[in-house]
Amino acid sequence: MAIDWQKEVDARKDDLLDDLKELLKVKSERDDDKITADAPFGPGPRDGLKQMLSYGERDGFTVKNVDNYAGHIEFGEGEETLGIFGHMDVVPAGDDWDTDPYDPVVKDGKLFARGSSDDKGPSIAAYYAMKIIKELNLPLSKKVRFVVGSDEESGWGDMDHYFEKEETPDFGFSPDAEFPIINGEKGNVSIEVHIETANDGDYVLEQFQGGLRANMVPTSAFARVKTVTAEQADAMDIAFSEYLGINPITGSSDREENTIIFRVAGKGSHGASPQFGHNAATWLANFLDKYDFADGAKNFLHVAGSYIHEDFYGKNLGVDFKDPKMGQLTMNAGIFDFDINKDHSLINLNFRYPQGTSADTIQAVINDTIGEYGVSLSIGGHHMLPHYVPQEDPLVETLLDVYEEHTGEKGEEQIIGGGTYGRLLERGVAFGAMFPGAKDTMHQANEFMVLDDLYRAAVIYADAIYRLAK
Known part of the structure; x- marks a missing residue:
């Protein structure tokens, strides 16, 4: 018929x-x-x-x-x-x-x-x-x-x-x-990275937020930083403008005496293809990582700005893996939450991994790689093989x-x-x-x-x- x-x-x-x-x-x-x-x-x-x-x-x-x-x-x-x-x-x-x-x-x-x-x-x-x-x-x-x-x-x-x-x-x-x-x-699994938020030094990170969902590349991020002197804040302001001018993001900053509020806009993408986006949160962390933060803030910014930034395949964390049939592991850093009024911060790393590796392996290797930065790890959300x-x-x-x-x-x-x-x-x-x-x-x-x-x-x-x- x-x-x-x-x-x-x-x-x-x-x-x-x-x-x-x-x-x-x-x-x-x-x-x-x-x-x-x-x-x-x-x-x-x-x-x-x-x-x-x-x-x-x-x-x-x-x-x-x-x-x-x-x-x-x-x-x-x-x-x-x-x-x-x-x-x-x-x-x-x-x-x-x-x-x-x-x-x-x-x-x-x-x-x-x-x-x-x-x-x-x-x-x-x-x-x-x-x-x-x-x-x-x-x-x-x-x-x-x-x-x-x-x-x-x-x-x-x-x-x-x-x-x-x-x-x-x-x-x-x-x-x-x-x-x-x-x-x-x-496979699809989210590894949650927790780091203490206490920090006290010349630069204090009071807040850092970015991302809406684990399966979305963050299109926006913001951070609130307090400095000891106005001169430090002035210098950061100037450096941030220069940073925006040479990278594929946009942003702005606002001053409240010695406190600066930074905002970054990136480019969104599906979390399964993070390489097609510009992660606003890691770009902001990468900028702040160059300053002398202390304790939890220093660790948070260094992990986000150095180990995660522009690394879509988990190479810096040591978890990169490729299977001949299913292809390459990908990693999306989808959620960032740092608040000095909370005990711990959160970075959510969403992995799409092929056969031949596992969520337990990914978690263990990450812990070995960045454990020195005071992180604690857990598997969050729905894990799919x-x-x-x-x-x-x-x-x-x-x-x-x-x-x-x-x-x-x-x-x-x-x-x-x-x-x-x-x-x-x-x-x-x-x-x-x-x-x-x-x-x-x-x-x-x-x-x-x-x-x-x-x-x-x-x-x-x-x-x-x-x-x-x-």
Whole structure:
């Protein structure tokens, strides 16, 4: 039976875009200060989840909300279940947007909004693919279940809770990465570095802040420094202006007598690809590290400004590692928190590591390398092991066949540092929705999704879901 998937998507373009815009208006950033029993990750992720599930209810699917942690939209019959995994939570919008990140705008064929490419846009494309198959009443031999999460960008607590209550699909994919396929994902672990904050000398670090999430390159940082004399503060001020002039960052400084407040703006990037950003916090630490701070501040600034600064592969810390198949370990320093009124500071180092090394090894080597600076280390957040589905698996073969037929391009396996819900299943992969050569704006200001790519992804998803479930 020949089905013109392009025709079916074209007939639903307006509805698809309207639904996506409504979804993008929901500010579904995790907010721990507003967590309640009804909103386990804050009201935003809950409302995004409910909005997505409401489309399934409207369109006659079987829908279940699992305690506002996650839910699913399902149809079809059979002993096996094909799982599709998307998420409605987003990373914080941050600064430097040209438009309101939660008021979606179409400009030059692109839809600008936080979540447009990660992951509300791709999720809507996959949902409409399911909707087409259902509305055409095509025969299936398997259940198709779209699992909707709300904590993918943080700790994956949504999926932990969901799978305590619901059965695990047999195989599937997540529309949360790129084409032609992602059938391997590196391990993902955050190592938290703690250093005492007490410091007393000619230069006193009172505060240092940078970064919003472990999986984002910090776009801004600020520090508050107190000096003994006005002359010292004057000299720092002049040196900071010179430092900004010769490096790929911008910034400013303000004076309050002998106290200087430094601000730096860098360039954001996804934490899985820190080499494409400019880490505002490490650049600021690198500048301050040249001054005679004492005790905890000296150690904090030296670790951040010398061992971590501009080192995206953990070489200075001694943890660099490369696997022939899965590639190179990467490191993102995503969160910096130093406050003299607290006992300890925090630097969060997020590692995407290949098979052949481990979180315990990474932690042990870091401790050996910088232990002399009074650090204490711990593993923080959700730790994910490396994941790989062989290219010969029928799931991978089918998805690559569909991609090749619809694009005319050769499909090859890919392994990435990013973590997707595809790794939730032993036979799980990531599949789209970003096409080769497209600009990646995930986790950045002015995030966008090219509308033609969105509709093209929906065509591919419809064909793929039908082939896997018919």
